[in-house]
Amino acid sequence: MGESLRIYAKLVGAQGRAQASYRTSFWLDLIGSSIIVGADLIAVLVIFSRVPALGGFSISQTLVFFGIALTAFSIADLVVGNIERMRNYVRMGTLDAMLIRPLGVLPQLLANDVGFRRAGRVVYAGAVYVVALSYADIDWTPGRVVLVVSAPLFGAVFFAAFFVATATVAIWWVESGELANALTYGGRDLTSYPISIYGGWFRRMFAFGLGFAFVAYYPGLALLGDPDPLGGPAWLGWASPLVGIAASGVAALIWRTGVRHYRSTGS
Amino acid sequence: MKVIEARGLRKEFVVRVKAGAIRRQKRVVAAVDGVDLAIERGEMVGYLGPNGAGKSTTLKMLTGVLMPSGGDVRVCGFTPVPQRVKLARRIGVVFGQRSQLWWDLPLGDSFDLLRHIYRVPAAEHALRLDRCRDLLDLDAFMQTPVRQLSLGQRMRGELTAALLHGPEILFLDEPTIGLDVVSKQAVRGFLAELGEKGDTTMILTTHDLADIERLCQRIVVIDHGRVVHDGTIQALHDRYRSRRRVIADFDEPIQTDIRLPGVELESSTGTRLIFAVDEVGPLISQLTQIGSLRDLSIAEPEIEDVISRLYLSS
Ligand SMILES: Nc1ncnc2c1ncn2[C@@H]1O[C@H](COP(=O)(O)OP(=O)(O)OP(=O)(O)O)[C@@H](O)[C@H]1O
Ligand SMILES: [Mg+2]
Numbered sequence: 001m002g003e004s005l006r007i008y009a010k011l012v013g014a015q016g017r018a019q020a021s022y023r024t025s026f027w028l029d030l031i032g033s034s035i036i037v038g039a040d041l042i043a044v045l046v047i048f049s050r051v052p053a054l055g056g057f058s059i060s061q062t063l064v065f066f067g068i069a070l071t072a073f074s075i076a077d078l079v080v081g082n083i084e085r086m087r088n089y090v091r092m093g094t095l096d097a098m099l100i101r102p103l104g105v106l107p108q109l110l111a112n113d114v115g116f117r118r119a120g121r122v123v124y125a126g127a128v129y130v131v132a133l134s135y136a137d138i139d140w141t142p143g144r145v146v147l148v149v150s151a152p153l154f155g156a157v158f159f160a161a162f163f164v165a166t167a168t169v170a171i172w173w174v175e176s177g178e179l180a181n182a183l184t185y186g187g188r189d190l191t192s193y194p195i196s197i198y199g200g201w202f203r204r205m206f207a208f209g210l211g212f213a214f215v216a217y218y219p220g221l222a223l224l225g226d227p228d229p230l231g232g233p234a235w236l237g238w239a240s241p242l243v244g245i246a247a248s249g250v251a252a253l254i255w256r257t258g259v260r261h262y263r264s265t266g267s
Numbered sequence: 268m269k270v271i272e273a274r275g276l277r278k279e280f281v282v283r284v285k286a287g288a289i290r291r292q293k294r295v296v297a298a299v300d301g302v303d304l305a306i307e308r309g310e311m312v313g314y315l316g317p318n319g320a321g322k323s324t325t326l327k328m329l330t331g332v333l334m335p336s337g338g339d340v341r342v343c344g345f346t347p348v349p350q351r352v353k354l355a356r357r358i359g360v361v362f363g364q365r366s367q368l369w370w371d372l373p374l375g376d377s378f379d380l381l382r383h384i385y386r387v388p389a390a391e392h393a394l395r396l397d398r399c400r401d402l403l404d405l406d407a408f409m410q411t412p413v414r415q416l417s418l419g420q421r422m423r424g425e426l427t428a429a430l431l432h433g434p435e436i437l438f439l440d441e442p443t444i445g446l447d448v449v450s451k452q453a454v455r456g457f458l459a460e461l462g463e464k465g466d467t468t469m470i471l472t473t474h475d476l477a478d479i480e481r482l483c484q485r486i487v488v489i490d491h492g493r494v495v496h497d498g499t500i501q502a503l504h505d506r507y508r509s510r511r512r513v514i515a516d517f518d519e520p521i522q523t524d525i526r527l528p529g530v531e532l533e534s535s536t537g538t539r540l541i542f543a544v545d546e547v548g549p550l551i552s553q554l555t556q557i558g559s560l561r562d563l564s565i566a567e568p569e570i571e572d573v574i575s576r577l578y579l580s581s
Contacts, residue, residue: 003386010383018371097367099332101384102355260348261336263534264317264327 007103011111019113031120040070040192041128055196056229058137062194067129068216069191072155074121079232080160082113084181086209087170093265105259106164136224143224150241152174157244158215161251168251168258191215196229214243270436270468271329275338277492278324283497293533298324300339300492301338301450308435311462311469313483314477317332322472323362329470330360331502332468343435352361356385359429361443363459367428368413368419373411374424378431385432399427402457419450437461444477445500455481476570488574490581500570507576510543515554525553 004120033232044066048059057065089095098108129152166180187210190198195217197206206215214236221228221236278299283291294426306312312545316322316547327333328340331347331354340347343356360367368377382392400406403423416424422442429437442458443451459482461467473479479486479500486503494504503509512533520537529545538561544550547565554560 007383010380014369014372014376014380017376018369018415092364096327096332096362099351099369100330100355100358100360103384104352110316156307264333266323 004107008107008111011108015111015113041066042055044192055194057194057226060132060137061220061224062070063128063132063228064136065194065220066192067125067132067226068151068220069188070125070157071122071129071152072116072215073159073188073191074125075152075156076159076163078118078122078162079156080110081118082110083163083167084184085109085113085148086167087174087180090170090206091174091265095259095262096264098257099262106255131246133223138223139225147219147223148238151216151223152236154240154244155215155219158211158240158247159188161244161247162210165247165254166252168254171258171261188211191217195218211243211247214240269305269307269341270308271304271470273302273304273325273329273340275337276302276304276325276328276335276340277337278321278328278333280325280337297492299328299335302489302492302494304487304494305344306468306470309465309470309553310485311458312471313479313486314472314489315479315486316472316489320489322489323440323493324394324565325489326360326440326472330358330438331355340395346423356432357434358436358438359434361415361425361429361440361442362437363422363423363425363554366425367460368421368424370414371412373410373412373455374416376407377413377424377428381428381431387432391433395431395433396427396519399423399430399457402460403427403453415439419446422446422450422454426457434467436468436470438475439469441473442471443473443475451475451478458482478575480570483493488577490578495581496577502571503577507573509573510545511547511568512566513542513544513550513554514539514566515540515542518559518561521558522558525550525557527553 027029044062045149047054048062052058054062086109095105095109098105102106118175133148140261163180163184166183190206191212195213198206207217217231218228218236219238219240222234227234275313276299277297280296280298282294284298286292302321302325302326304361314322314325324333328335329347330350331342340457343352343357345357347354347503352576369380370372372380378392378396381387382389400409403426404499405423405427408420408424413421426442439458443454446454448542455478458469462469462482469482471478471482484499486496486498486500487494488503496506502530515537520541522535523532523540525532527549530550531543533541533543535541540554542550551563554563
């Protein structure tokens with residue numbers, strides 16, 4: 001295990017050196033991605049300039065959900081974001097070269113482009129989260145101190161699992177286009193708002209069937225100490241580690257099955 | 268001991284072909300259709316076949332890249348896909364068409380990374396690398412990023428990369444594709460030397476039959492995913508009754524009606540006669556009698572000819 005981590009670190013380091021050989025594009029990406037990401041926050045602020053509450057939550061409460069979701073997503077994106085290239089790797093047959101090495105394919109693929117350039121977004125998301133928490137007037141208990149850190153981390157685990165699972169679809173369906181991206185970015189955007197604003201079958205499927213309610217909504221409620229307008233019990237706020245781990249298990253299964261179905265290319 | 272054993276190895280690809288404006292029809296293509304292979308330790312086997320015969324697909328199944336659709340396969344005692352990681356430590360692979368090096372890093376850095384990936388002791392790694400640097404002349408471009416290497420330089424790099432962990436089996440899919448004569452000879456010489464030591468098994472696909480003549484005693488020929496020949500090149504010549512050619516040039520234009528058993532006049536153009544023969548001696552004594560002979564040459568049967576006959580007949 002330790003040895004594997006060391007090899008992984010070597011690969012990441014090598015990739016960092018490779019990226020540094022394209023220095024200008026690295027900085028441009030870093031700046032560009034930080035600007036783009038600011039737009040989501042503005043969207044929330046614009047909504048609250050029109051309505052006083054969303055799904056029963058004020059702006060300061062909603063920003064806590066938003067902060068957790070954004071931080072979780074940007075951490076996941078930093079670590080496993082390169083999986084969005086899976087489709088190209090499958091189409092070009094690049095996975096061949098990874099399959100003949102005595103390492104897992106997933107770590108190799110992720111090490112291929114750890115997003116140093118996406119690091120800026122984590123910092124930005126963390127800042128939004130901290131500001132949101134300071135406005136939210138939280139009654140700090142030891143449990144909530146743990147939760148404030150664990151929520152974005154297990155949310156990141158959940159998002160990472162979702163990234164991997166959706167990207168794997170490309171193995172069966174090479175022409176899947178931007179489907180995987182649409183799902184992951186869509187998942188982030190939907191998670192940024194209290195799920196009480198969604199209704200009926202959509203909420204059941206998205207929030208509970210897929211588990212997105214446990215990324216930001218329930219941990220956020222537990223931090224704020226607010227009851228669930230949907231009537232869920234309070235302990236749901238502490239369930240995100242379980243949901244994150246379960247999602248990882250499912251993603252690992254899909255990934256393994258996918259790699260066995262990989263068909264390479266004819267030349 | 269057998270290091271590669273395959274029985275009834277199959278790979279089917281489902282392809283969708285257009286049938287009408289939107290409708291797509293499923294079609295199953297059997298790229299490899301029941302291949303049996305048994306290769307002993309230390310053998311050097313040429314794996315031949317026309318384009319699309321299923322060579323690359325077979326190698327991908329043997330190396331754990333592709334899951335077979337059917338049949339049994341063991342390589343170094345492992346089942347390739349489920350035991351991919353264990354197998355990967357014992358084999359080296361070069362796909363001529365696809366790089367396994369780190370595109371943006373200097374060649375030397377790739378070698379260094381591979382040492383960590385395969386967990387090769389530093390001393391052992393240095394020893395193997397030094398040999399490759401010597402034999403393949405790598406020194407001039409060790410510090411060049413891989414993306415800037417010429418094809419020939421890159422291929423030498425790929426070969427080195429495949430060998431640094433001391434693999435028991437080397438899989439080479441078109442290792443000489445696109446190389447100039449000198450680079451080809453460097454690669455062949457290097458592989459020949461490796462083969463002579465006798466502890467590395469090699470299986471190699473190529474369309475350049477000179478690679479085969481230089482390196483392989485045994486050839487396996489496949490077509491449409493099936494084995495059509497497995498044996499020595501000589502056995503193939505025997506099977507197709509390949510014959511030597513006698514080319515005779517005369518001082519003046521000449522016609523002839525030589526009739527000898529096992530001799531066939533292939534062409535007669537002005538001063539030149541070409542015969543296909545089983546035995547050279549009797550023909551030559553005849554030739555000296557029918558006119559004033561200026562030049563005479565004997566050509567051994569060409570591997571190209573016999574292989575193309577095999578491709579055409581199957
Ligand atoms: N990933 C794939 N998807 C669909 N069909 C494939 C795939 N890979 C190979 N094939 C088909 O399988 C057959 C065998 O291909 P393969 O690449 O093994 O041939 P080959 O013997 O290596 O040929 P060449 O000498 O041209 O390299 C071909 O008909 C090819 O179209
Ligand atoms: Mg091929």
